[in-house]
Amino acid sequence: xxxxxxxxxxxxxxxxxxxxxxxxxxxxxxxxxxxxxxxxxxxxxxxxxxxxxxxxxxxxxxxxxxxxxxxxxxxxxxxxxxxxxxxxxxxxxxxxxxxxxxxxxxxxxxxxxxxxxxxxxxxxxxxxxxxxxxxxxxxxxxxxxxxxxxxxxxxxxxxxxxxxxxxxxxxxxxxxxxxxxxxxxxxxxxxxxxxxxxxxxxxxxxxxxxxxxxxxxxxxxxxxxxxxxxxxxxxxxxxxxxxxxxxxxxxxxxxxxxxxxxxxxxxxxxxxxxxxxxxxxxxxx
Numbered sequence: 001x002x003x004x005x006x007x008x009x010x011x012x013x014x015x016x017x018x019x020x021x022x023x024x025x026x027x028x029x030x031x032x033x034x035x036x037x038x039x040x041x042x043x044x045x046x047x048x049x050x051x052x053x054x055x056x057x058x059x060x061x062x063x064x065x066x067x068x069x070x071x072x073x074x075x076x077x078x079x080x081x082x083x084x085x086x087x088x089x090x091x092x093x094x095x096x097x098x099x100x101x102x103x104x105x106x107x108x109x110x111x112x113x114x115x116x117x118x119x120x121x122x123x124x125x126x127x128x129x130x131x132x133x134x135x136x137x138x139x140x141x142x143x144x145x146x147x148x149x150x151x152x153x154x155x156x157x158x159x160x161x162x163x164x165x166x167x168x169x170x171x172x173x174x175x176x177x178x179x180x181x182x183x184x185x186x187x188x189x190x191x192x193x194x195x196x197x198x199x200x201x202x203x204x205x206x207x208x209x210x211x212x213x214x215x216x217x218x219x220x221x222x223x224x225x226x227x228x229x230x231x232x233x234x235x236x237x238x239x240x241x242x243x244x245x246x247x248x249x250x251x252x253x254x255x256x257x258x259x260x261x262x263x264x265x266x267x268x269x270x271x272x273x274x275x276x277x278x279x280x281x282x283x284x285x
Contacts, residue, residue, distance in 0.1 A: 028066035030057030032105035034074035039256040049073035059269035078155040099167035111148035124196035131198025160221030172223040178232035188238035192248035
């Protein structure tokens with residue numbers, strides 16, 4: 001049994017917590033797709049959504065002392081955030097007026113980026129020194145991927161509006177996509193990275209264009225954009241194991257093809273933590 005406090009101690013005013021220090025974990029909700037859920041990264045805690053307890057939301061929550069509700073799910077599109085998946089509720093349902101922090105990574109599946117990579121890999125085998133995927137996707141002077149990115153912009157804005165509607169007091173972070181391909185555009189064609197050399201600059205530029213759209217929509221939608229591209233430059237899928245934070249199409253480290261491994265998720269978490277460092281209430285507890 002604890003000793004009874006002395007009269008002096010009982011009458012003393014409580015010690016004030018340091019500025020920016022939270023004594024109670026704040027509610028944090030993580031929404032989004034596979035780049036947030038981290039399929040394949042140990043340890044997987046939700047088979048239906050391919051969610052890891054080492055994804056960036058879990059790492060941020062541990063660093064910031066947050067009470068995390070992680071509903072990220074592999075394959076999610078902007079529309080999927082409002083839909084239940086089997087017995088799993090819609091991602092939006094995790095939000096409430098009490099939510100203090102929301103992170104969301106979404107948009108890549110809306111533009112069909114996985115399908116683009118699959119097409120480019122197939123075309124690269126037949127013309128490894130050319131740019132067959134770029135040529136096919138821009139045939140007739142219209143860039144199909146750019147069209148998809150433009151069409152996805154309003155959908156991302158609706159996502160942000162719905163988050164704000166459900167959690168009007170929350171800090172909202174729209175987290176971008178990392179550097180999948182060499183930033184200098186010089187490729188590394190191999191069986192595990194089977195893209196044509198001329199397609200590497202195109203795929204790099206489409207990643208940047210998607211992120212630019214997300215940054216623009218964040219500004220319009222009262223959210224903070226988190227750049228995970230620049231912090232991951234030099235750790236793309238062309239780098240050797242150990243330096244590579246984005247896995248190849250034949251992963252050597254536990255992760256989904258063309259997705260962040262554990263180091264990649266750590267880099268994304270670090271980018272989110274840097275974005276929160278400017279806000280005193282989310283400084284490390």
